[in-house]
Amino acid sequence: MARDKTQTKARERAQERAEFAEFVTARSAALHRAAYLIVGDRSLAQDLVQEALTKTYAAWPRLHDKGNAEAYTRKAITTTAISWFRRKGWSHERSTADPPDRPTAGHDDQVAQSTWLWECLMALPVRQRAAIVLRYYEDLTEAQTAETMGCAVGTVKSQVSAGLDKLRRQLGDDADLLPLDTLTTGRVTR
């Protein structure tokens, strides 16, 4: 009887590991990319995804719908990133009253503009940056973004709005780069 139980548990554990391995293989690249956009650092993004996947595996038996594993991991990435930045005070270090210098003449315009926008984005507080990444990179709805960040929809709106306002202020009158109209996004499958 006890042996049967042990064998059953071993089988369940092996199945869990196989399911989890399949999930990691299929989705880790996408998860890493999103994490990189939130933290702006390759090594930190790797640490973040590793931590989030560890949490996901620890919670695997309780994730009754394994189809939700990616949403769970994405949420772990986002909340862990926010927590890390908050604890380490990185948001204060990186969030800035002094925006990066505008691109100087002589640069390739497109590259310079892209670099400048990236630097401005990385200078935002982590919550604002996470909200923008989830909305405009992951193409999540406001409700999905709120669920992922563990906050109210109104908070998502205000974080995105504040982030875009800062970018607009820093980028000046480049309407093409940051038009004033609100983007509507839909979830896309990648």
Place this chain on the structure above:
Amino acid sequence: MTEKLKNLLHDRAAAVDFAVPDVDALTRAGDRRRRRRSAAVVAGGAAVLVAVGGAVVLPQLLGGDGSPEPAGAPAPTPALTWASGQTLYGPDLPGGKVALQHDVRAYVRTSAGFVLADSDGTVWSLVDGTETRVGTTDAKAPHLVSDTQGTLAGWLDASGDKPAYVVLDQATGDTTTYDNQPAGASDPSGPGSSPYFYAIDGHTAYWRDARGAVATDLDTRQATVVDSPAGSDLDITAAKGGLVAFNGENGTSIGTSPADAVHLKGSFGGPGAFSPDGHWFTEDADEPKVWDDTTGERVKLDLEYNFASGYGWLDDHTLLVLGQDGWQDKLAIVQCHVPAGDCSPAQTGLGSFHQLDQEGFALPVGSRMGQ
């Protein structure tokens, strides 16, 4: 807009390569966390915004690395905790315990942290390792309510000219005060109309005013009478996802109103708790009782304690039970899987009732033990 912003995000993301993580290392780390967890387991009026202050820094509480667990199936704030004296214990807390700056008479948890009442009646919010004074409640019989899956907690503050309900949002730290008397309602008379905060479910608060038990939308302040007249502190014992546990002469019934509620067979009534998904309900009794809310049928639990009582939930399918073999024996917290009914010790050797009572023992149910 944002085409350039979107393009930038996609270009930047595509420009970096990442190796597939070491799955074996992840599962080993995940297994360690599971063992640690289970070892621990063994183990309409006017609103007034109140400024918060007096922050006291404490060690991080949440998650293995200090960061919150994502909400969803598992709760971000550790579900398995207990307090004794000035210490909060729990397997998922750093080092298994956190020293507080004050004693704990009653406490609750939300998805953002803990809300605690001390013996002076001061209410504290504990979020991200920071303890903040947020209000005042009854020092003799503190009673806190919360939504374990949301960020709101509440209590009755009777320290002013007239009692008021206070709701704290642990996500923002803001407290909002609600008058306990609706506009135009007659003055309360008799004990039946004394204010009482029953429960919080999402952004709906259940409390008592002169009309009886009302459900108040905390955003719009619109109140709807759900049980009139309500005269006992246990008219409503819990609420989850729109379902309410009504306490009547025949015990507890579950529904959106007393009229449509399903009676729980064998219930004698009393404080209780819904599972996070609202499917199951447990009731404080001398034996652990759990019901399927949809049918009112009891679930059989394989548990052998002379005294045991369900008091909360680890997740949608795991009931937490406080158990004791004999009066002098030490208490244990047991986890029972529902509906399978199998149980195993989560935390043993908590101390006897007498000992714990002397030290001031509390579980995250919002009231003093035995209150």
